[in-house]
Amino acid sequence: MILVSFFLVFMQQGSIQIATQFGLNENASNIITGIILFFLIGSEFFINYKLEFRKQAKEVQG
Amino acid sequence: MSMLLIFIQNAIGQGVCLLFGASGEIMTEKSGNLNLGIPGIMYMGGISGLMGAFFYEKAVSDPIPFVGLVISLLACLLVSALGGLIYSFLTVTLRANQNVVGLALTTFGMGFGNFFGGSISKLAGGVGQISVATTSSAYQAKLPLLSDIPVVGDVLFSYGFMTYLSVILAIVLTVFLKRTRKGLNLRAVGESPATADAAGINVSRYKYVATVLGSATAGLGGLFIVMDYLGGTWTNDALGDRGWLAIALVILALWNPARAIWGSFLFGGLCILYIYLPGLTRETQELCKVIPYVVTIIVLVVTSKRNKLESQPPVSLGEPYFREDR
Numbered sequence: 001m002i003l004v005s006f007f008l009v010f011m012q013q014g015s016i017q018i019a020t021q022f023g024l025n026e027n028a029s030n031i032i033t034g035i036i037l038f039f040l041i042g043s044e045f046f047i048n049y050k051l052e053f054r055k056q057a058k059e060v061q062g
Numbered sequence: 063m064s065m066l067l068i069f070i071q072n073a074i075g076q077g078v079c080l081l082f083g084a085s086g087e088i089m090t091e092k093s094g095n096l097n098l099g100i101p102g103i104m105y106m107g108g109i110s111g112l113m114g115a116f117f118y119e120k121a122v123s124d125p126i127p128f129v130g131l132v133i134s135l136l137a138c139l140l141v142s143a144l145g146g147l148i149y150s151f152l153t154v155t156l157r158a159n160q161n162v163v164g165l166a167l168t169t170f171g172m173g174f175g176n177f178f179g180g181s182i183s184k185l186a187g188g189v190g191q192i193s194v195a196t197t198s199s200a201y202q203a204k205l206p207l208l209s210d211i212p213v214v215g216d217v218l219f220s221y222g223f224m225t226y227l228s229v230i231l232a233i234v235l236t237v238f239l240k241r242t243r244k245g246l247n248l249r250a251v252g253e254s255p256a257t258a259d260a261a262g263i264n265v266s267r268y269k270y271v272a273t274v275l276g277s278a279t280a281g282l283g284g285l286f287i288v289m290d291y292l293g294g295t296w297t298n299d300a301l302g303d304r305g306w307l308a309i310a311l312v313i314l315a316l317w318n319p320a321r322a323i324w325g326s327f328l329f330g331g332l333c334i335l336y337i338y339l340p341g342l343t344r345e346t347q348e349l350c351k352v353i354p355y356v357v358t359i360i361v362l363v364v365t366s367k368r369n370k371l372e373s374q375p376p377v378s379l380g381e382p383y384f385r386e387d388r
Contacts, residue, residue, distance in 0.1 A: 025180025025298070030173020034102075037166035038148065045156035 008033060067216050069331070069338050074225065075291055077330030079104070079301070081228040082283030083308025084315060084322040085235050090146075090276035091312060092239060093269045094252040094378040095153060098164025100280050101305020102171020103145040107281020108288040109175040111138035112296055113182060115197035115289075130197030134289065142281020143274050145171060150273040154266050157382040168305070175284075179296035198294030201286075222290045224282065231279065232319040239319070248272055252376030255383035265383055283308065307333070310358045316365060316373040329354050 008029075015029035083100050090097045097103075114137030119125045149167055152158045182192055201222045208219035239245040250258040251268045259265050287301050288294070311329055315322035336342060336350035365373050 023181075023184050025177045027173045027176035027180065030169050031177055032173075034166055034170020034173055037162075037169065038152065041158045041163055041166060042152055042156050044158055048157070 065338065067213065069334075070217055071220060072334055073331035074221065074327055075330070076333055077326035077328075078221075078225050078228045079283040079287050079291070079304050080308045080311050080329055081232060081322055081326035082286060083280045083305060084311040084326060085228070085232045085319050086276035086279030086281075086283075087309055087312045088276075088315070088317055088319050088322065089235060089248075089279065090273050091317060091379055092248050092252045092376060093272035094255060094376055094381065094383070095150065095269055095273050096160050096164065096380040097146070097149055097167075097273060097276065098161055098309065099145065099149050099167025099171065099277075100164075100308055101301070101303070102168035102174070103142045103277045103280050104284035104287075104301050104305045104308075105171045105175030106145050106284070107138040107142035107278075108284030108301060109178050109296065110141035110281075111135065111285040112192070112194065112288050112294070113137065113178060115194040115294070116182060116192055119194050119196055125196045127196050127200035127203075130194065131200040134194075134197055134285065138281050138285040139278045142284070143278040145281070146274040146277025147270075149277065150270045153382060154269045154273075157384055160380050160382070172299075175301075176298055179300070180298060182296075192296055194289075194294040198289050201289040202293070224286045224290055228282075228286070229323055232323050235319040249376070252378060255378055256385075259383075259385060265385075269383075280305075280308065307354065310355065313375075314358050314361050316361075317375060328357075332357065 011032060012026075012029045015032075016026045018024060018028060019026035083104060086103075087097060087100055111134035115130045115134040118130050118133045145167060149163055152163045153160050179192075201224065203222060205219045209215045211219070239249060247258065247263045248268055250261070251263060251265050251272075255265045258268075283304070284301055287304070288296065292300060307329060311322055311325055314329070315325045332354040333351070335353065336347045339350060342350065
């Protein structure tokens with residue numbers, strides 16, 4: 001938890017640095033945070049569920 | 063008298079954004095998706111509309127207002143629908159927690175809006191403050207003859223077309239939910255997806271379509287603020303907390319778009335009441351800003367006491383549906 005919060009603040013400070021250097025807006029870190037969160041949440045699916053690919057079963061002629 | 067007129071006009075101007083957001087959110091919630099990403103989606107819609115108009119006006123030497131309007135409208139709808147698509151992919155297909163996805167979408171959307179809003183002039187080659195006066199004039203165009211009527215014209219006909227669009231959209235949504243087969247199916251999906259599934263309704267498709275269309279509607283609220291209310295400029299955190307207010311409005315309107323119409327104008331009025339009340343100190347001003355939320359709490363208490371079936375939230379609101387999870 002401490003590590004993650006440190007990482008987020010690190011990113012915010014970095015984006016403020018970018019903002020002052022290139023004259024951009026300092027909210028770039030929010031975009032990246034959002035994207036990271038999207039991927040984290042999305043990958044939770046693969047923790048909860050297991051994908052099994054089924055082959056199309058051929059009908060047995062008989 | 064003229065003070066009251068200005069107050070009503072401003073209240074309606076504040077309310078339109080909330081009405082768009084609330085209509086979109088009601089549509090989404092009726093499908094059982096609690097989209098807390100509405101504030102972010104409003105930012106995304108607003109800034110993408112502004113960017114569309116900005117690049118159009120920059121590329122053409124003599125921009126036509128109507129073309130800029132169409133471009134910004136399309137850009138806004140497209141990007142906010144994309145926001146809804148992210149949300150519904152994560153919650154419907156990947157069955158993630160809806161609250162967390164919504165909050166992530168809000169973070170993302172606010173960052174998206176503020177970053178591009180603050181940087182677009184720099185990225186486009188340093189033209190200073192972005193302003194799309196031509197396009198925004200098309201948004202602010204009033205009805206020609208009717209707005210000249212003294213009092214009635216000021217109150218009813220002195221707004222840009224998006225004000226009327228929001229009201230029409232809310233009415234259409236009410237009719238759709240109450241009177242059509244598709245609306246009935248949508249409500250069934252929100253109330254009990256398993257039953258709807260058993261009845262042969264494609265639950266995932268309904269959830270996807272409702273969420274994406276609802277987000278596109280909410281994005282129009284952001285576009286309204288940027289283009290009409292602010293006159294085609296961007297200020298940082300331009301939309302404030304209007305997205306959250308829109309979600310509160312859904313509760314106030316008891317999941318009925320027709321009630322959201324007057325609810326939004328009431329909310330808009332309550333939000334700016336502190337400017338117009340005479341003799342307020344700084345402290346009492348802040349107290350006045352609390353009023354809309356207090357009203358929401360009172361409505362919540364009253365409706366939970368009355369316990370009417372029609373005014374309850376959709377039963378499966380906030381819960382993912384997985385057919386094999388039984």
